[in-house]
Amino acid sequence: MFDESGLLAAYQPGGSSVFVSPRGVLLAEGVRAEAGCPEQAGTLLRDGAEIVVGAVPFALDAPARLVVPEKIRQSLVIGQRESRPPVSPKSQAHLDPLPDDEYVAAVERAVRDIRAGAYTKVVLARALRLNTPDFDPAPVVRGLAASGAGAYTFGVDVGGGRTLFGASPELLVARRGTTVSAHPLAGSIPRSPDPAEDARRAAGLLVSAKDRHEHTFAAEAVADGLRGFCRDLRVPSEPTLTATPTMWHLGSRITGEIADPGVSALALATALHPTPAVCGTPPDVARRAIAELETFDRGFFAGMVGWTAANGDGEWAVTIRCATAGPDGLDVYAGAGIVDGSDPQAELAETTAKLGTMLAALGVQHAA
Template identity: 50%
Template sequence: MSSPAPARPRPVHQAADLLAAYLPGSFYYSSARGSLLADGVYAPVHAAPGRRARAAAEVLDAALVAGVTEPVVAGAIGFRPDAPSSLVVPALVRKAGPPKASGPVAPLGGSWTVSPRPAPEVYTTAVAKALDEIRDGDLRKIVLARCLDVTGGDPVAVPRLLARLVHADPAAHAFAVDVSAPGDPAPRTLIGASPELLVSRRGRVVTANPLAGSRPRVADDVENARRVDDLLASEKDRAEHAHVAAQVAEVLGRFCVDLDVPAEPEVIGTPTMWHLSTKISGRLADVTDAGSSALGLAEALHPTPAVCGVPTGLARDTIAALEPEDRGYYAGLVGWTDQDGDGEWVVTIRCAEVRDRTVRLFAGAGVVAGSDPAAELAETGAKFGTMLRALGLEGVE
């Protein structure tokens, strides 16, 4: 009887090579956990909200039987329940360690025109209306967003834009996802570098890192220290953050036997912002159910008050009434889950959609009692900074 053929060694990839190999149409994701590049489509995952994790588990099982090596489900889900989703089990997946700081990446170059959507005064009027709703009704928090359309003379070099995002902050959750829909005149790519971990799962261990309450980061260390202290002392920002942390803890508590929720937030920084942060961790009671996979947990958590509001349904309806532009994938979720249920999903912020020559940037700010419309406008302007810096347009709001 012949002996079984020896197992083929798994190829070893470098994070820099995966980033260099990215082309529009691929799925790219990197964070401090590692890098992932996926190509081709074994099968799409189509299911109603709340059913996607179970549908994904079925497709992953089929992919494994069909010979797909270490299959994952990867992609993005939009903000609203009726928003589009772009989830697939790719035909080929390559993994590597986390990206490392490298030399500078050449700027995109060229000239750009910038158009706010809506106009700044329309946004501040919407914030004022939201404050009226909070004062007079049941709404306690709402996140209002706006856009910038940045248009160049030539098609946007998406791989270079992605490389600049990763280089600027290798620890961020960087992503590029094809979100083209039938009838689109040109391919669309959702791209960004999110600071906010919605949920990560490794075996029984679950981690979430909700963020809410922000200050812009500047070049002066003394001023940054003052802003961090101010953020920690701000009753308004701490109240806004508490809404988010409490809801994330409540949802994860349904799945976990142990849950660690710090009593006080801390401050974390990105190259452009400071955020109040609470790192929540727990141990799953059941790892066998698809609902407790990384994707299942992400579906249960979405949308958090960090991108929607409190109460969720009223905030979402008010957003639809006050925001003139459809969010699409902004404030949704992006990430991946493997056949064991492990994976990582982040909130789709500090992001943009690229289509041909146009980059549509998104940014939002949390509105609670005591918010100031001009300050919320300034906060969204600061949050545009991640993508504007990658485009070589720092200082534009």
């Protein structure tokens, strides 16, 4: 992406947040007011705030980081993507070993629980630590935006000296005027550097019964969540392929017309979060399974990141393909949907491929 506006160059973690999408670049600087949950942010918008920018964590009871900035700058027209690769960090990162055995065991347990009827799907994630204290994510954010690693690139101040950054391929929901859109992704396979094998994998994913089954959970949940707010909701009968540099995904682009113009993009996103694409079904049972089977706090991973303006327009992406940088180092995350028929080793390979987006941007290589 060629940033003609220079807003990406002006982005400085700690004092500003940036969100890049197909609609352009948004740079928020300073903090005029902040909210710890979407409901408080909605109140700020109704009370006259021009815009709210930030992130909401995966856990529904965890504090969000949503701010009314002192200054907002936007570039609504962006140029073509550049061919240059992401910018690697200056410091040499040390990668702690990935907990492969723990993850495989968790997937095996989840598959047994699914077959026993405890739930139908759960998303299990992995987290890894890079020992790079006081890391500056700004060059990586610019590199991710330039490389097209995901449709939604972000660097957001989440408080405590920490920055959430990444490049998500998944749109949770957007509102532009009366038009509402969402693009749930579920069902994935790692890409191959060999063009023929890559094409074979894409074609196989499109007809995979297991992956289409997994995708149906996510697409139907998003459609059901939007029906109460939209008229003339259009839901594809078949998923299509979405590509990132490391993954093929099944996606469904859902669109509709908002019935009540008073319902903002933030309100829509809050109603949908978390979707089965990052949680599972039934959602309450899946959340309990995640708390039991995962050995770390997801924080803002698998949450939502974006903005909403006073007129209700806005964009919220699902917070995947991301990392959190702070005084004590970097945490990188990736997850995979587990359903009946999931193979633990294949899910391990899928999460490793998904981790590759951020590891490549950070200049770190790992083979699992």
